[in-house]
Amino acid sequence: MLDVPHPTTDEPGETSFDLRKEAEAAGITDTLQQLDQELIGLKPVKNGVRQIASLLLIERIRQRAGLASAPPTLHMSFTGNPGTGKTTVALRMAKILHGLGFVRRGQVISVTRDDLVGQYIGHTAPKTKEILKKAMGGVLFIDEAYYLHRPDNERDYGQESIEILLQVMENQREDLVVILAGYGERMTSFFASNPGFRSRIAHHIEFPDYAEAELLVIAELMLKERGYRFSAAAREAFEKYIELRRSQPFFSNARSIRNAVDRIRLRQADRLVSDLDRMLDVADLETIDPADVLASRVFSGGADARSANP
């Protein structure tokens, strides 16, 4: 009763299906639409997610039609540079999987090496299991998965964690879905030295870097969500900002934009407060002026101090 209905094979007999209704009932139509609207760009990612959602929907209908069906392998890998939306998409993915009943609860447990691997002998297995227990019924998201494997140290405890993960990924496929995430090349070499992971992962999704135009749209979206907007001149200044910022160190796509937006708000507030003897109207409160953008250190050669932090 408390369980979300799980796909079963013992209800044959159904012969026709209203696909739209099925998709709506599972909530995928909404989730995909949201994904489309709230995430700028990311075409290949959206296509990948849509394909997986379609596969799962059809799989579920096939089960009900009594057709042969093997439980699909759902473990995935998300590769891409910092701030390209991997964590954000993982959360959406969990929603889709939950809507279709492929995971029972739909929570996302996001971890890195430190959460899984211990400091001394006998510390790793309980740590990894603790996390697995929390992730049961949902999605385990392992960020920067390649840190689990230290090729230069044979006795690294990471290996122990990897072995437990591999076992659970194989034997408890109905209990949880594992998503490995990380930067492209390092993930490729991680998979090359851990064929066990490679063979257990069915879906690889690549997250491309954003184009400058996309970053601008993302910035405007973020401002809108926070109740601000660029003046025409400020918008132009921000285009310049993106162009410069992208070529500076520690650039991390949408996250850098989010940080920039936060600092721009700071400067705008500072500018407004610096002149206490004037009447403000709503437009003043909403509008970002070019000065708020141009004061950034990006324009004087260095990246903003704080953007070095993720």
Next chain:
Amino acid sequence: MKLTQGCFSFLPELTDDQITKQVQYCLANGWAVNIEFTDDPHPRNTYWEMWGLPMFDLQDAAGVMMELAECRRVYGDRYIRVSGFDSSHGWESVRISFIVNRPPQEAEFELVRQEVGGRAIRYTTVRKPAAHAAQ
């Protein structure tokens, strides 16, 4: 002699599916789920040993079942029980407890009566030694 303690003990043994459902019920109520084991199932022994920590932050019973499988692997020859502790104000006590594993040879107890002053009787539950129980 089948030991009857806690919930469901007059029913046939719960299957793993049934245990999973009970555990999920506990988790859904926000109770902390504990696995405990003992080789001393005397009814007055309330303090069984804990297998790991109370599990209060899980979403799904599969996590508890994973621990139970491990506990059975190590202590399959003992009694194992699952309990659900409700920490909410006013309850602060165990709400459910049931046996999920028994040794191949169950413990046996007998009642000893001792006549004391004024023909009063003192009752004691005594565990029979294993060798004796085997006959």
